[in-house]
Amino acid sequence: MMKVVRGFYSVAHAVKTCRPNVISAYPITPQTEIVENLAAMYANGELENCVYITAESEFSAASILVGASATGARTFTATCSQGLILMSEVLINAAGMRLPIVLVNTNRALSAPLSIWNDHQDSMFMRDAGIIQVYVENNQEAHDLIPQAYKIAENSKVLLPFMICMDGYKLTHAYEPVDLHSQEMIDEFLPPYEPVAKLSVDKPLTFGSYAPPHIYMEFRVALQNATERARKVMEDVFKEWAEFTGRDWKSHISVENVDDAELAVITLGSITSLVRDVVESLRREGKKVGLIKLRTFRPFPNDEIRKALKNVNKVIVLERAVSFGNEGQVAIEVKNALYGKSKEIYSFAIGLGGRDVPRELIVKIIDNVMQGKVKQGFHFEGVQEFKEVIP
Amino acid sequence: MRYFSSGHGACPGCGLPIAVKNVLQALDGKCFVVNSTGCLEIISSQYGKSAWGVPYIHSLFENAAPVAAGIEAALRALGRKDEGHVVVFAGDGATADIGFGCLSGVMDRNHDIIYICLDNEAYQNTGHQQSGLTPMGEATTTTPVGKLMPGKLGKKKDMVSIAVAHGIPYVATSSSAFPADIRRKVKRALEFEGTKYIQIHSPCVTGWGVDGKGGIIAAKLAVETGLYPLVEFEYGKLTRVRKIKDRKPVEEYLKIQRRFRHLFKHPMGKQIIEELQRIADENARKYGLDVEKK
Numbered sequence: 001m002m003k004v005v006r007g008f009y010s011v012a013h014a015v016k017t018c019r020p021n022v023i024s025a026y027p028i029t030p031q032t033e034i035v036e037n038l039a040a041m042y043a044n045g046e047l048e049n050c051v052y053i054t055a056e057s058e059f060s061a062a063s064i065l066v067g068a069s070a071t072g073a074r075t076f077t078a079t080c081s082q083g084l085i086l087m088s089e090v091l092i093n094a095a096g097m098r099l100p101i102v103l104v105n106t107n108r109a110l111s112a113p114l115s116i117w118n119d120h121q122d123s124m125f126m127r128d129a130g131i132i133q134v135y136v137e138n139n140q141e142a143h144d145l146i147p148q149a150y151k152i153a154e155n156s157k158v159l160l161p162f163m164i165c166m167d168g169y170k171l172t173h174a175y176e177p178v179d180l181h182s183q184e185m186i187d188e189f190l191p192p193y194e195p196v197a198k199l200s201v202d203k204p205l206t207f208g209s210y211a212p213p214h215i216y217m218e219f220r221v222a223l224q225n226a227t228e229r230a231r232k233v234m235e236d237v238f239k240e241w242a243e244f245t246g247r248d249w250k251s252h253i254s255v256e257n258v259d260d261a262e263l264a265v266i267t268l269g270s271i272t273s274l275v276r277d278v279v280e281s282l283r284r285e286g287k288k289v290g291l292i293k294l295r296t297f298r299p300f301p302n303d304e305i306r307k308a309l310k311n312v313n314k315v316i317v318l319e320r321a322v323s324f325g326n327e328g329q330v331a332i333e334v335k336n337a338l339y340g341k342s343k344e345i346y347s348f349a350i351g352l353g354g355r356d357v358p359r360e361l362i363v364k365i366i367d368n369v370m371q372g373k374v375k376q377g378f379h380f381e382g383v384q385e386f387k388e389v390i391p
Numbered sequence: 392m393r394y395f396s397s398g399h400g401a402c403p404g405c406g407l408p409i410a411v412k413n414v415l416q417a418l419d420g421k422c423f424v425v426n427s428t429g430c431l432e433i434i435s436s437q438y439g440k441s442a443w444g445v446p447y448i449h450s451l452f453e454n455a456a457p458v459a460a461g462i463e464a465a466l467r468a469l470g471r472k473d474e475g476h477v478v479v480f481a482g483d484g485a486t487a488d489i490g491f492g493c494l495s496g497v498m499d500r501n502h503d504i505i506y507i508c509l510d511n512e513a514y515q516n517t518g519h520q521q522s523g524l525t526p527m528g529e530a531t532t533t534t535p536v537g538k539l540m541p542g543k544l545g546k547k548k549d550m551v552s553i554a555v556a557h558g559i560p561y562v563a564t565s566s567s568a569f570p571a572d573i574r575r576k577v578k579r580a581l582e583f584e585g586t587k588y589i590q591i592h593s594p595c596v597t598g599w600g601v602d603g604k605g606g607i608i609a610a611k612l613a614v615e616t617g618l619y620p621l622v623e624f625e626y627g628k629l630t631r632v633r634k635i636k637d638r639k640p641v642e643e644y645l646k647i648q649r650r651f652r653h654l655f656k657h658p659m660g661k662q663i664i665e666e667l668q669r670i671a672d673e674n675a676r677k678y679g680l681d682v683e684k685k
Contacts, residue, residue: 049469049470051464055496056492060497063451067448067465069461069465070462089451090454097450199462201423201475204446205446206441208450209449210438215438
């Protein structure tokens with residue numbers, strides 16, 4: 001049913017149809033309205049066989065889900081920014097224990113300085129946690145990814161936490177028409193969670209053993225293997241979703257106008273829509289520009305990126321985060337994927353801490369690269385004159 | 392399989408297995424165990440060598456309480472509540488220091504769990520560093536004795552009063568030197584719905600500096616001197632205490648343990664012993680520990 005809803009609701013509604021058993025969260029802007037929506041559903045008795053717990057911190061919220069997931073419950077939480085970082089110790093632990101917790105991160109900048117506005121610094125910090133990480137372009141995509149996230153995370157070949165990243169404010173607060181799932185539809189798509197191992201008195205198991213050097217490494221290999229296996233499981237589920245809904249759902253990446261392109265722009269998240277618009281108008285002017293939207297960040301789609309850029313010489317990476325002391329995280333990954341291929345790679349950090357990224361800025365970046373006006377490597381774009389206090 | 396098998400790695404004379412076995416026995420093994428990082432976890436949960444015959448989970452150092460809350464919530468949501476009780480075993484550091492905020496949240500929301508604090512009065516697993524439950528005057532590696540310092544200066548954190556202040560249904564202290572007391576209190580705790588907090592004094596032979604049999608002797612003296620009163624609160628009201636006949640002076644407890652021995656030589660030792668005696672006397676007054684002489 002098509003309805004104009006806020007991003008928050010598109011997530012909460014989708015979570016409800018997935019029949020979660022335990023939801024635990026702590027409020028943080030710009031995530032709060034997701035769990036407020038779920039709390040209201042809980043208060044109205046709309047969530048069957050479900051316990052909703054408002055924890056005293058994100059750390060405890062995630063810990064509650066560790067216990068619940070290990071007991072065989074389907075779990076959900078949402079957070080962002082400082083909350084995600086506070087959760088990080090637990091989420092890393094949950095990945096090691098192979099618990100398929102699904103969370104939504106409403107991307108927000110990290111302090112200091114304090115900022116409640118959007119960038120991707122928070123989720124990028126979780127790059128090496130062993131959790132699946134995907135970015136959505138709009139609220140329909142966020143809505144659609146929730147049931148798929150459970151199906152992927154709970155697959156016995158995977159069993160990993162799954163983090164859906166949606167841009168804070170830009171998506172969370174936006175009203176968009178969203179084709180909302182019906183309960184019958186999700187009941188058909190998503191089977192109940194059948195854990196391969198769970199805490200039970202009848203068959204007592206030990207979870208969270210400690211591992212001395214003679215066995216620790218094997219568990220980390222298993223974690224890597226699970227993350228690698230997730231690639232194929234995700235592809236299959238994405239394909240199944242496309243067939244199930246009749247939507248053009250794409251896969252780990254979406255490749256648009258790249259076949260004959262001299263230059264391709266790589267984006268992730270909500271800015272993709274703006275960049276697509278720019279790319280399409282530049283093509284109307286005869287400029288051979290293409291777009292690659294990165295959906296899956298972990299596992300990183302190396303092969304797909306390499307294949308998509310086979311005949312493209314110039315690559316621009318636009319991203320909302322920085323690995324300080326090097327460059328943007330996505331650019332680092334793209335360079336790794338293209339190792340041995342001689343491409344010109346230009347990476348730009350834009351829109352940090354909610355800084356507006358106007359259309360003209362994207363046009364300027366693309367024009368400058370096409371005309372050879374900027375060097376390869378890393379740049380900040382859209383920064384004003386600023387006298388540093390230190391030194 | 393036994394609830395907690397032999398072959399675990401605890402030191403001879405360790406108080407932890409005594410406490411754990413008696414708790415599990417009182418629960419007839421019908422329970423889910425959540426264990427914080429620490430001594431108990433390390434001696435019992437090595438991969439491939441688990442000592443646990445009941446479902447067991449260890450997540451992190453500071454989150455045992457919310458993990459237990461999550462298990463309890465899941466059991467309710469999945470209609471499995473009758474399967475067993477959820478019981479936490481956490482050390483004193485995990486309880487009173489690093490996991491304090493998490494535990495407060497759980498007690499505040501009154502999740503239906505039994506929280507057992509295994510109180511050996513320092514971070515013993517990592518070699519005897521002070522925690523919030525280390526008593527005054529104890530020499531630890533982070534509160535060492537020196538020319539200026541006589542060991543820990545601060546008092547033992549009053550976790551019992553803090554637990555009581557949360558308004559949870561049942562709060563008690565017990566001791567590995569009194570196994571029947573542990574079993575009785577766990578059974579009593581089962582009669583309440585909500586968070587139950589039981590703090591069990593548990594000797595550490597290496598940390599306390601006693602031999603294999605000395606731990607239990609010391610733990611018994613802790614009770615008999617009034618330094619570790621065995622008490623019970625139901626809904627905030629003191630309902631029962633273990634009375635002491637001829638309460639012993641604290642020196643008898645202190646002098647047999649290496650962790651306190653310096654107090655008998657250090658310039659500040661006398662003052663600290665006096666303060667510890669004052670604490671024991673105050674415990675006796677507050678809880679009515681002394682048997683009245685007729």
